[in-house]
Amino acid sequence: MSAKAPAANLRSSTRLLHAGAAALRDGAGPVNVPVVRTSTVRFENTAAHADHHHRRAAGERVASYGRHGLDTHRALEDAVVGLEGGHHAFLTPSGLSAITLVLLALLSPGDHALVADGVYAPLRRVDSTLLQRLGITVEYFSPTHDDLASLLRPNTRLLYLESPSSLLYEVLDLPALSAIARDRGVTVATDNTWSGGWFHRPLALGANISIQAATKYISGHSDLMQGIVVVDSPALAAKLSTAYEALGLTIGADDAYLALRGLRTLPVRLAQHQRNATAVAEFLHQQPQVSRVFYPALPTDPGHTLWKRDFSGASGLVSFEFRHATPAAADAFVDALALFGIGASWGGYESLALAAQPERLREHRQWTGDASVVRLHIGLEDPQDLIADLAQALSATEAR
Numbered sequence: 537m538s539a540k541a542p543a544a545n546l547r548s549s550t551r552l553l554h555a556g557a558a559a560l561r562d563g564a565g566p567v568n569v570p571v572v573r574t575s576t577v578r579f580e581n582t583a584a585h586a587d588h589h590h591r592r593a594a595g596e597r598v599a600s601y602g603r604h605g606l607d608t609h610r611a612l613e614d615a616v617v618g619l620e621g622g623h624h625a626f627l628t629p630s631g632l633s634a635i636t637l638v639l640l641a642l643l644s645p646g647d648h649a650l651v652a653d654g655v656y657a658p659l660r661r662v663d664s665t666l667l668q669r670l671g672i673t674v675e676y677f678s679p680t681h682d683d684l685a686s687l688l689r690p691n692t693r694l695l696y697l698e699s700p701s702s703l704l705y706e707v708l709d710l711p712a713l714s715a716i717a718r719d720r721g722v723t724v725a726t727d728n729t730w731s732g733g734w735f736h737r738p739l740a741l742g743a744n745i746s747i748q749a750a751t752k753y754i755s756g757h758s759d760l761m762q763g764i765v766v767v768d769s770p771a772l773a774a775k776l777s778t779a780y781e782a783l784g785l786t787i788g789a790d791d792a793y794l795a796l797r798g799l800r801t802l803p804v805r806l807a808q809h810q811r812n813a814t815a816v817a818e819f820l821h822q823q824p825q826v827s828r829v830f831y832p833a834l835p836t837d838p839g840h841t842l843w844k845r846d847f848s849g850a851s852g853l854v855s856f857e858f859r860h861a862t863p864a865a866a867d868a869f870v871d872a873l874a875l876f877g878i879g880a881s882w883g884g885y886e887s888l889a890l891a892a893q894p895e896r897l898r899e900h901r902q903w904t905g906d907a908s909v910v911r912l913h914i915g916l917e918d919p920q921d922l923i924a925d926l927a928q929a930l931s932a933t934e935a936r
């Protein structure tokens with residue numbers, strides 16, 4: 537390891553910049569950790585091979601095979617453990633596989649899980665395909681409308697949250713919800729993709745597990761699929777490790793490198809996403825065609841107070857509701873945009889727009905409207921250009 541390891545008392549952006557730095561050998565070395573691609577790990581002799589196996593079985597982080605990951609993986613794991621303030625990290629091939637890993641590792645036949653109704657929608661497919669077949673019951677609830685304590689059953693093993701929620705960005709009271717669950721011995725997992733792990737630290741607020749789609753802000757450039765799970769204790773690390781190994785999960789060293797590279801600029805990118813998205817949200821809030829803007833950093837947002845308490849910033853996701861618009865009008869608006877790409881996913885440098893599917897909106901108890909919602913990801917373009925594009929698309933839609 538480098539003789540100049542980052543000091544623990546440095547501020548978090550400095551630590552993130554230097555986390556997992558390459559070691560110096562013979563007095564010199566590259567700034568970045570090398571990309572160590574391998575399937576086979578080669579040993580000096582059979583005794584060294586056996587020794588590695590024993591140390592690994594005892595829980596030491598040594599690799600005896602490529603699937604366990606080598607230096608590049610270790611550097612990324614260390615960086616995200618530092619970012620989320622956890623104990624151990626698991627790297628998976630996508631954000632969805634990170635979610636599936638947590639569900640399969642913690643739930644057994646006969647178990648019950650409570651899942652917030654605003655979570656990343658494909659989780660419901662994991663439930664309807666895999667979990668139901670395994671005799672696991674998932675119950676969806678509204679963390680802002682339902683009484684969590686009364687929903688917990690003796691066989692409830694997991695409380696699964698996402699804050700702010702997908703699509704409508706409903707901010708949850710994570711400390712309060714976690715306290716209720718943990719009091720009853722229920723593990724708390726939360727999807728932290730919205731904040732990139734930078735604006736929100738769920739493990740410090742009571743969650744046991746923080747999940748991220750590194751596909752989004754950690755990558756930052758729309759060129760990577762990856763998931764990350766960070767757990768807060770050795771016991772949970774052991775539980776997840778068993779499932780991770782059994783499922784044969786791993787990621788490529790090149791992908792680990794890309795995520796590590798993305799982490800170096802995460803704070804500066806997110807600060808700019810926030811500035812741009814705030815300007816756009818304020819603009820939308822003033823438009824007569826817009827009946828509601830979903831963005832927790834706006835003082836008019838119902839989650840604003842909780843967001844101020846539990847988050848240090850807001851990301852580039854802004855949804856808004858059209859006054860009186862049909863889904864066809866929402867699609868026409870998206871088609872009229874020139875600068876925004878049309879597509880799912882988000883977290884890259886570029887702006888994106890997509891109309892929300894009504895069936896997705898109806899999954900959220902918070903949703904009482906009957907109008908159409910458009911989700912924007914505000915990228916790193918000049919916000920004046922984005923606002924001009926939104927303004928022309930709004931007038932074009934109105935003129936129809």
Ligand SMILES: *Cc1c(COP(=O)(O)O)cnc(C)c1O
Nearest residue numbers: 630631632656727729749751762
């Ligand atoms: C995109 C997303 C995921 C899934 O990530 P993939 O890498 O696309 O599988 C999970 N959670 C949230 C909140 C997301 O936005």
